[in-house]
Amino acid sequence: MQHVPLASLRAFEAAIRHESFAKAAAELNLTAAGVSQHVRTLEEWLGIKLFTRHARGVTATMAGREFGAAVATGLGHIDIAARQLRFASNNRPVSVACIASVATRWLIPRLQAFKKEYPEIQINIVYALDARTPEAASVDLLIRHGPRPAVNAVSLLPAETRPTCSVEYERRHGPIEKPTDLLGLDLLHDETTAAWTRWFALENIYRPLKPGPVFADFGLMIGSVIGGQGIGLCPSTLISDELANGTLIILFDTPLDIDKSYWLLPADRLSSEAETFRDWLISVSK
Secondary structure, three states, X not given: OOOOOHHHHHHHHHHHHHOOHHHHHHHHOXXXXXXXXXXXXXXXXXXXXXXXXXXXXXXEOHHHHHHXXXXXHHHXXXXXXXXXXXXXXXXXXEEEEEOHHHHHHHHHHHHHHHHHHOOOOOEEEEEOOOOOOHHHHOOOEEEEEEOOOOOOOEEEEEOXXXXXXXXXXXXXXXXXXXXXXXXXXXXXXXXXXXXXXXXXXXXOOOOOOOOOOEEOOHHHHHHHHHOOOOEEEEEHHXXXXXXXXXXXXXXXXXXXXXXOEEEEEEOOOOOHHHHHHHHHHHHHHO
């Protein structure tokens, strides 16, 4: 059996909705004669009259109204499915690989603001692990720590660290007035003890350090600092909330790692959504 003439369905649906060939023609940018021909084609295929034609225009028949309702429903389902596909193809998720401490202490708290501004863009966050490029992590954007890794890297946040402890720890072990006072206290280490050795060297102090716990990364160490268990070299930009509310204090302003930052690296090819998120991250980091 020959299939229903699909090309005529849209013209028929508009004609039934308006109950006017002229108004349907205006909506579809056709002529009234063109709409009339589409309707006649359907009538011939169905073998039944869909409209009664008269001098003042047309009137839908009972069969025309029933068939019109079915066509409108069918075209509506097609329209919804097409819009969903179009939305999915034009709104791809943006993937970001990030070191854990930056994700939990800086990026994630800001995502709600981004969602409010761009509710249609989905953000997926994964661990950066040891990835050195977005391509290596299979993501759109990568946030790394260290010296500048590439010419296209953008500095999001300074990574300077300073001796930091909780107010409660300083109260129990203070006063802590000069760098040498730190030598007898509980020093907490991020990955290795080398950072503290380098910081004391900036103060021209070269003495053996008191043994202390070594944490795999800053994300783990900061919990111990906040818990009042010792003093850590903390990136000031990642503890801004605790500094503002008085939970933590910076003991000495001499910074370590002034040559390092938290860098944003984009993949070679970005979707428009990824470009939007990249630009937004840069704007909120200033």
